[in-house]
Amino acid sequence: MARYVLALDQGTTSSRAILFDRQGTVVAVRNQEFRQIYPRPGWVEHDPLDIWDSQLAVARAVLKEAGATPDDIAAIGVTNQRETTIVWDKATGDPVYNAIVWQDRRTADLCTDLKRRGREALFREKTGLVVDPYFSGTKIAWILDNVPGVRERAERGEVIFGTVDTWLVWKLTGGRVHVTDYSNASRTLIFNIHTLDWDDELLQELNIPRAMLPEARPSSQVYGETDPAWLGGAIPIAGIAGDQQAALFGQACFRPGMAKNTYGTGAFVLMNTGDRPARSEHGLITTVAWGVDGKVEYALEGSIFIAGAVVQWLRDELKIIEKAADTEPLARSVDDTGGVYLVPAFAGLGAPYWDPYARGTIVGITRGTGRAHLARAALESIAYQTRDVLGAMEADSGLSLSALRVDGGAVLNNFLMQFQADLLGVPVDRPVVNETTALGAAYLAGLAAGFWRNREEIEQFWQRDRRFEPAMPEDVREKLYAGWKRAVGRARAWEEPAQ
Numbered sequence: 001m002a003r004y005v006l007a008l009d010q011g012t013t014s015s016r017a018i019l020f021d022r023q024g025t026v027v028a029v030r031n032q033e034f035r036q037i038y039p040r041p042g043w044v045e046h047d048p049l050d051i052w053d054s055q056l057a058v059a060r061a062v063l064k065e066a067g068a069t070p071d072d073i074a075a076i077g078v079t080n081q082r083e084t085t086i087v088w089d090k091a092t093g094d095p096v097y098n099a100i101v102w103q104d105r106r107t108a109d110l111c112t113d114l115k116r117r118g119r120e121a122l123f124r125e126k127t128g129l130v131v132d133p134y135f136s137g138t139k140i141a142w143i144l145d146n147v148p149g150v151r152e153r154a155e156r157g158e159v160i161f162g163t164v165d166t167w168l169v170w171k172l173t174g175g176r177v178h179v180t181d182y183s184n185a186s187r188t189l190i191f192n193i194h195t196l197d198w199d200d201e202l203l204q205e206l207n208i209p210r211a212m213l214p215e216a217r218p219s220s221q222v223y224g225e226t227d228p229a230w231l232g233g234a235i236p237i238a239g240i241a242g243d244q245q246a247a248l249f250g251q252a253c254f255r256p257g258m259a260k261n262t263y264g265t266g267a268f269v270l271m272n273t274g275d276r277p278a279r280s281e282h283g284l285i286t287t288v289a290w291g292v293d294g295k296v297e298y299a300l301e302g303s304i305f306i307a308g309a310v311v312q313w314l315r316d317e318l319k320i321i322e323k324a325a326d327t328e329p330l331a332r333s334v335d336d337t338g339g340v341y342l343v344p345a346f347a348g349l350g351a352p353y354w355d356p357y358a359r360g361t362i363v364g365i366t367r368g369t370g371r372a373h374l375a376r377a378a379l380e381s382i383a384y385q386t387r388d389v390l391g392a393m394e395a396d397s398g399l400s401l402s403a404l405r406v407d408g409g410a411v412l413n414n415f416l417m418q419f420q421a422d423l424l425g426v427p428v429d430r431p432v433v434n435e436t437t438a439l440g441a442a443y444l445a446g447l448a449a450g451f452w453r454n455r456e457e458i459e460q461f462w463q464r465d466r467r468f469e470p471a472m473p474e475d476v477r478e479k480l481y482a483g484w485k486r487a488v489g490r491a492r493a494w495e496e497p498a499q
């Protein structure tokens with residue numbers, strides 16, 4: 001009898017494979033980083049074959065480490081960096097261009113043009129999204145318009161599009177299955193979240209042929225089996241979800257009003273809003289959380305483009321730390337930032353500002369400013385951005401949060417977690433299993449395969465590691481936050497549109 005579920009977590013900077021047992025415990029984990037390609041300022045690409053090779057390598061390695069055969073695996077769940085856009089030849093499997101990554105800003109002017117032509121309300125109404133280069137739609141249009149011959153081939157149905165889930169499932173099944181799930185589809189700017197289908201009017205606006213699109217399906221069902229060539233046997237692929245929606249599921253945020261924040265490269269706050277899409281009036285987006293048990297549920301999302309990545313920047317570009325964890329003692333070595341704010345708008349600003357022309361800014365520097373102040377300001381910026389989006393979420397939902405569930409690489413930083421609780425004025429709960437993205441994908445697959453019975457069963461697995469209680473006086477908190485808002489004002493609209 002199968003003992004495990006295998007989760008494939010294809011992230012922005014690394015591919016991960018994790019085996020979970022029936023209690024939702026991590027049995028084995030493997031991780032592999034892959035190449036980031038920056039052809040021009042503001043452009044970010046991946047080689048789709050690097051994505052595939054690294055993902056396959058870690059899947060094989062994790063089975064080997066656990067001594068598991070395909071018969072031990074009940075199902076595979078796939079979760080992925082979202083919005084990243086791949087177009088490939090259906091016959092040969094060759095990508096026609098690199099993957100254009102979610103952080104890529106090359107279509108900012110195209111988005112500005114759509115807004116100037118008054119199209120934003122239409123996209124917003126149908127997709128729940130704002131018109132921003134973040135989402136896949138304008139990236140597909142860019143490939144069709146800029147890679148010679150691709151438009152004609154797409155119209156003939158010879159080249160096809162997919163987000164990273166679609167690419168991986170297509171590869172895993174030996175080119176037999178071209179699907180995505182509703183949660184990933186809801187990030188493309190061409191998917192109608194009310195009808196749960198690709199939208200012809202939006203496809204026309206962006207001039208994208210329908211023939212190139214995958215079939216959109218629920219998030220928990222059997223989509224196909226792996227080609228035995230890859231993992232030594234045919235294993236059902238039974239779960240697909242975008243990584244942030246998978247984390248919401250892995251955190252067992254099953255009831256409306258429950259929210260989580262994942263602190264990885266970026267940070268993504270999602271609040272479950274139940275079976276109806278809630279519309280934001282405060283700069284958040286509406287997204288499909290998942291389709292499970294014949295039902296679709298929605299979430300409000302605050303997407304923060306740079307979170308842990310600001311720590312990587314301190315390490316790799318400024319070289320003022322050796323490893324990410326060094327930021328904690330460094331930040332604690334000073335009482336405060338000495339009035340310094342760092343706004344990490346390296347890829348523009350996401351929610352709630354949606355300003356692709358914002359750029360990174362440091363304000364308040366004096367002669368006494370040192371690396372400790374900068375490191376502290378960098379960590380604090382992650383918490384300030386989270387407060388921006390949670391404030392918007394509370395205003396939209398009318399709910400006030402009783403606690404925030406957190407996960408992702410940067411939650412190991414206790415200074416950051418305490419500052420986050422202080423700044424929000426609500427407790428921050430860190431779970432024992434921090435790999436909630438992979439866990440969510442495993443749950444989705446395991447539910448479809450009958451490995452777990454229902455959500456009530458898996459809800460029991462959630463366990464708290466540590467709660468951070470807010471301790472900062474309110475007047476201090478509000479004064480600090482007011483300074484952040486002023487700093488954001490300085491970062492905005494820095495780059496200028498082309499025309």
Ligand SMILES: Nc1ncnc2c1ncn2[C@@H]1O[C@H](COP(=O)(O)OP(=O)(O)O)[C@@H](O)[C@H]1O
Nearest residue numbers: 011264265308309311312324325408409410413
């Ligand atoms: N102790 C730490 N303090 C602050 N940031 C950290 C710490 N450890 C890791 N990080 C940050 O967390 C991120 C990695 O988290 P992870 O969840 O693996 O991200 P992703 O899935 O986006 O690749 C990196 O950006 C790294 O800088």
Ligand SMILES: O=P(O)(O)OC[C@H](O)CO
Nearest residue numbers: 011012081082264265266
């Ligand atoms: O790869 P991550 O974990 O940084 O997540 C990326 C998000 O899915 C982008 O929307």
